Amino acid sequence: MTNVAEASTGIPVTEAAPGRQVAEPNIWSRSALGAVLLLSIVMDFFQLGQNGYGNLYYAAGVRSMTDSWHNFFFVSLDPGGFVTVDKPPVGFWLQTLSSKIFGFTPFSIFFPQALCGVLSVLLLYMLVRRHFGVVAGLVASLVLALTPISVVTNRNNTIDSVLALALLLAAWAVIQAAESGKLRWLLLSAGLVGLGFNVKMAEAYLIIPALGLVYLLCAPRKIWTRSWHLLLALLVLLVVSLSWAAIVDLTPVSQRPYVGSTKDNSELSLAFGYNGLNRLHITVGDNNHTSATGKQSTTVRREDVKVTRPAANNSSGSFLLLFHLFTVSLGSQIAWFLPCALLGMLALVWQRRPNFQKDRQQLGLVLWGIWFLTMAVFFSLDNSFHQYYLVVLAPGLSACVGIGLVTMWQDYRRAGWRGWLLPLTLALTAFAQVYIVTSYPLWSQWLIPLVGGVMLLVVILLLILRLLAWGLGRMNSVLVGSGLALVCLALLALLIAPTLWSGYVVMHNTESSFPTAGPNAHEKTAPALPKALVELVNVDHKLVAYLIAHQGNTQFLVATPSSGTADPLILSTNKPVMALGGFGGSDPIVTTADLKELIVQQKVRFFLLSASTRNVHAVVDGLSSAYRASVSAAGSKLGGSGQQEGVPTWVASNCKLVPTSKWRSTKGGGNTSTLHLYDCADMVNRATAK
Template sequence: MNTDDRAPARWVPIALIATTVLAGAGYAWDLAGQGYSYAYYSAAAKTMGSGLQEFLFGTYDPVGVLTIDKPPLGVWPQVVSVWIFGLHGWAVLLPQVIAGVLAVPLLAFTVRRFTRSPKTGLLAAVILAVTPVTMVITRDNAPDPWLVLCLVAAAYALSRALTGNAETRWLVLAAALLGCGFLVKMGQALLVAPAFLAAYLVGTSLAWGKRLLNGAIAVVTVVVASLWWVVLVDLWPGAKPFVGGSADGSAWDLTVGYNGFGRISGQSAATGNEANPFYSTPGILRLFSESLAGQAAWLLPLALLGLVIFFVRPKAPRLVVAGWVLFGGWLVLAGLVLSFMTGVWLPYYTSMLVPAIAAVAAFTIAMLWRYHLAGNRWLLPSVIAISAAWVFLLIQRDTGWHGWLRFPVVALAVVGIVALLAGRRFAGPGLASGLAALLITPLTWSALAASGYWVGWATNPAAGPVSGQTEFLPPQERAEYAEYFAGRKSAEIKAKTGSLSAEYAAILKLAQSSTTDIQLAAEGGALRVAPFIIHSDLRVLAMGGFTTDDPAPSVDQLSGWVRDKRVRYVLTDSEKRARSDWVEAHCRLVPPADYFPDAEQKLYDCA
């Protein structure tokens, strides 16, 4: 992994192709068995494909009242896939697989440009591919794989700006790709923007006046590429849907509120470990906690040690420093925000850290390998020992979940350390053994997730032992949740996501007999309505949007629809809401015997 290794060994391109193919095989394994995965986005993909305005705004319901609670770019690939193949579970997941597969070699090419070492790029790609959260989020249709791809592509464009011709154009492309990331998950993408700017400023060879001018152009590009959709939606002259997740129906409020400061400082849908089995305590050690460490933190100590060692060492080449600043800044900035944020927190948010962890870990191994060959025989074995001890600790937290992995981790680490200390002749095999010790467990977890031992929910994918996902639940609830998180049972449950229950099928049949404009409106969140959208052309409305808190439709709007005979059936839930109270007071409760004798929900006829 010599940083002067410009010409790849013959096996490196072959190994990168193999890594990419195997990663794709894991991501795509049994896609048809994943149900409709995150049914919220599957339903949105169908509705957004029904017209230009629906596509542009990210409209969720066929009535056109509400949008999804994010910008639409992350769902657009799913819409295109549904246009081509029809609405199937595998069709909405296929774009995710494509995004995940593209990120693997793209990260390798990026790291290679910064280090001039194809082997270091290959190692970064391998780490990205085997990290468990990468596997589970790529097999889900939340937009995060596209966020990761946008960020990795932006890093690649930046590496081209610093290593070739057309520097300004490549820099502008990097900035535009960061803007695309914003249109996938808003502010989460811009957490890394300062690292990109700093890497460019330290990495370019231009005079300071020119580099500052280019930096200013990049900043403007990021702003324009990020906010064009916000401006378009808010200045749209005609009728438009209420922007889901916002307080006032504006895309700007969605940007700075629900998907902005609300995600960091807390919001109504966020907190309380009783409501969220994936909860983790905010703080500097959050990413190392039982509920999160197994998702992305296998090599986090290695990466952090590498950052410390690098920035106290003698001066490095300009391009190498830029690579460390880019990916190290990405890791530190995003990692700190994710560690301390008190808003909505889901384990798969850590997927945006994986490219940075992978790149910095690969940088670290390359750096320590160079030191080792130069005569420093203890630093590399020591770092491998510390990193292997961390992997051992993660397994030890729940030995009931493939605890046998402790033994190969220890054996491989010991063999690697002994070989590294034995002399230069055994250094190569020793390094390979040490890396195997660090990667065998995340690789196994990823393989288990791909093979059907999926843990987590379709709306909240995660990998690993049940204990980690139920850490904050009361003891009496842990056994109940374990059924959803562990083993083949969890795969069976996921395969049914987005399907119609017998009760929903009965409600659907009844609603389809109506000739009103809105055949069914439902409280309880957009996910509750998703099966109706997926399995029919019903004119259905998810009142309250994804969080159930959106003020759309208002009571006055709903009452006007009923007065004008535009809405027929309304499905309520157990929560007390002004809309539900109005429905109960003005509409007729449909006897369950009329549609489904064992009905557990209340259905009202407002005709």
């Protein structure tokens, strides 16, 4: 079998197993890997956390979790343990641990994700190098380190970067299992996927087809042994996945917070409903959250915007669905190397005859190819999702790019029609990048000539070299060296645009509950670099001072319709704030009867509500208008949805309106212009008098 790594680079390799090649340690490979890791560290850590807390909903939860083991275990949104964050715990446990070590700051809650991003780059290099050599590993790790959506998510407190690392660890374990046939490695892999489920729930299961097929096709065991091994692994997967959710559901409701974003106060319902089948628009229960437009097709969660496919109501719409990953909202985040990854996998398929149990490169083909294809198809067919979900696609895509380029280079050096695939792939990848950049006029005017011009020259010269080799009857050392230099130049040219999009995030250092990389499409002028925020959470300090001064012995500082108003108050005071309707304002946590009891028991005294409940979430000055609109619309359900119906009216009828002059600042510091503060202390006095 041709030694791919040695033939392409001249680096000596040793055969560790049939089809498996591991480069011997040398200065070149170590230096190159060090440079890639240094680049990843700069991309993920430079200026980390200097401009805000990112997703305030998650940040408020982590701050609350630092207060007690009870809040920590149940992932409570507020210090009082009233309602949970609507995600599983592992990612936030890491953020809480970091906050305990470094203190509660934006850097400390971003640190675990940035570290996971760098570790993912290193682990991907090691896994790809294991079967395909140093060059493939370096290219794969470099592409991952510069993938824009990976960089921006690594620099945020969303938890998808932690999930990506967990899935890569599961891939490492299944490689061990498939090469040795040992059950313990397969069970470890299943356990790691279960751990990933406790990071981001059902999203972790996207890797199951790749892991299952690797063991089923490649493990050196009889088919029936492989089959029952997989069934046992499935059992372990389910046990690990559901263990925490089952413990929460078995805990008496009086001893834990309400499970946010559910109608039945169940973590299992959250996992398979709101965070599971409902994401595929398969309704389980009544967990839908209406968007700012009021249309059910654009379900609102905590993020600013959700990617939606155009409706397939005409031929052009149906055609566009086939290229969903190249749309403006997604292409610049993930699709820069998509043609290269796809054609690279095809090249490896054509180069090998099926021999999965002996050819370890076919193990890599199954693992990375199925990882890439499964997730690419899922995100192409899914009606709506948030861009940072694509982080889990990035490792598989990057691996396919590194493997594919090395494979196509080998074919290019040989006789046969497959040798023409390398120039074709480079040309198609450049064309895809040009197509993506056309939506950015300010950047396309110089990026298109640069990338397109360099790639056109490279492709022409590669074709000429191959024709010369055809005439000579072989590819001599001069032609090989020239061709390799041209491929390196092509790779550098193709990395320009994704590097700029990732670098844009690093230099502008913008924070958002909805992280996306690069400039805005169609912007006409370059934005100025932002100034550092004077305050990371901008709230009305007069309001905070009034509430603290008059809180008395009540447990909660104030009650608000949803997390939109609770988050900044929690972050500013680290006091219990009651989000009556959970994240979106529509969770049936309390009734008017419950409220009366809470007030009489002196659990809560003040209510910060709005007469119309519109814009009730816009407390934090500086949040994007899209975020304010989305959460305000969701919060409007508080006044007319299920058990929450009539709560604002009941409070307004039974409690005293506090004059705005006593608590609202006239100098800004939080948008409270549409809110009213109600004091319910008289209800306690009346109950005591009776």
